[in-house]
Amino acid sequence: MWEATGYIGLFFSAFGAATLLPLQSEAVLVALLWAKQHPSWALLLVATIGNVLGSMVNWVLGRYMERWRDKRWFPVSAKRLESVQNTYHRYGRWSLLLSWVPIIGDPLTLVAGLMREPLWSFLALVTFAKATRYGVLCWITLGWA
Template sequence: MIETGAYAGLFLAAFGAATLLPLQSEALLVALLLSEQQPVAGLLLVATAGNVLGSCLNALLGRYLERWHARRWFPVTPQQLAKARERYHRFGRWSLLLSWVPIIGDPLTVIAGVMREPWWSFLLLVTLAKAGRYLVLTGLTLGWTGQVFPAA
């Protein structure tokens, strides 16, 4: 039986985990995979969609972030912002392939927004990174023997 609550919870956990909030979605995905109550492909799609959309929110925030960089309450110093820009210019859009990595991945998506990364490349690279992470996690959880996309 497919439970929509499980999908909604996974989507929200994956979305929140992709933002700057200190959340995790991997444990929930593993628990849902082990419960064998939902199709694996559905879980992968929902987790990936939530995580990518959370990263899109980060990029949108980044696009509007600089507007307030001169304010006293702004959490990043001009030097830190300049250093982040320099790193992004050095490694470019390909650094978004690391958007799945804990701690550095979320700020990378914010910086991509600050740098006005085109949406097509942002979505492509972030989706590859996030889907790849969930696919590897799924493979490890199921011992690489479970079928990801079973025949109908």
């Protein structure tokens, strides 16, 4: 029972951290690695899957948010939206390799949906970026433990 609780907590913290919520999944992963009750490869897999699925929520939101851009309550000005779109055009899909970076990564996945980035390339780049980030974190943590 306790083993599943660690995986579930890690999954939801990673999922939430990838959305626009201010959560930190790295602390949960490090704590579980230090506890040494779960295989590190399984923790890496759960964190990556949760984080990528959270990023997909952003992608879906971005995919459909432009239909409301003319509403008064729309959270982004037309000028800011155009600026973001121009930036994404300049750097393209490869900018998704930065989806792991705090502060810019989550909005970047939303913009990818807004810019109609195909799901297959979105998933490939975001999964690579997020798995690499968690992999490096596991490597550093296990080196210290």
